[in-house]
Amino acid sequence: MQTSDLDDLLALAAMHPPAPSAALMNRVTADALALQPQSLTVSRAAVARPGLWSRLVELLGGPAAMAGVTSAALFGIALGYLDPTTVDILALGQGVDQAETEAVDFFPSVDFLMTEG
Numbered sequence: 001m002q003t004s005d006l007d008d009l010l011a012l013a014a015m016h017p018p019a020p021s022a023a024l025m026n027r028v029t030a031d032a033l034a035l036q037p038q039s040l041t042v043s044r045a046a047v048a049r050p051g052l053w054s055r056l057v058e059l060l061g062g063p064a065a066m067a068g069v070t071s072a073a074l075f076g077i078a079l080g081y082l083d084p085t086t087v088d089i090l091a092l093g094q095g096v097d098q099a100e101t102e103a104v105d106f107f108p109s110v111d112f113l114m115t116e117g
Contacts, residue, residue, distance in 0.1 A: 050058075057066050 057063060060066050060069060
């Protein structure tokens with residue numbers, strides 16, 4: 001057998017590829033379907049609806065954003081009730097002598113939240 005004979009034989013085989021039998025294709029398909037993940041059936045009663053606070057936290061951007069919003073709100077409330085001289089100290093000492101800023105009492109009394117102005 002010559003090399004050209006082998007090339008001719010392979011070219012003839014390539015022109016007419018064998019088709020798989022129907023039984024083989026059925027077995028392959030059955031094996032593939034057996035390995036597929038099964039779908040989950042979820043009843044509507046089993047799904048719990050998130051609460052009001054969970055929805056509010058997600059609406060504002062999640063727990064990290066909520067922490068930032070909360071700390072900004074608390075800081076704003078504290079600045080609203082603090083003494084004007086304390087606000088000047090927090091604004092880098094504009095209009096306050098350096099002697100006054102050495103001992104700063106940010107919350108001068110316990111009842112500062114109950115007093116006006």
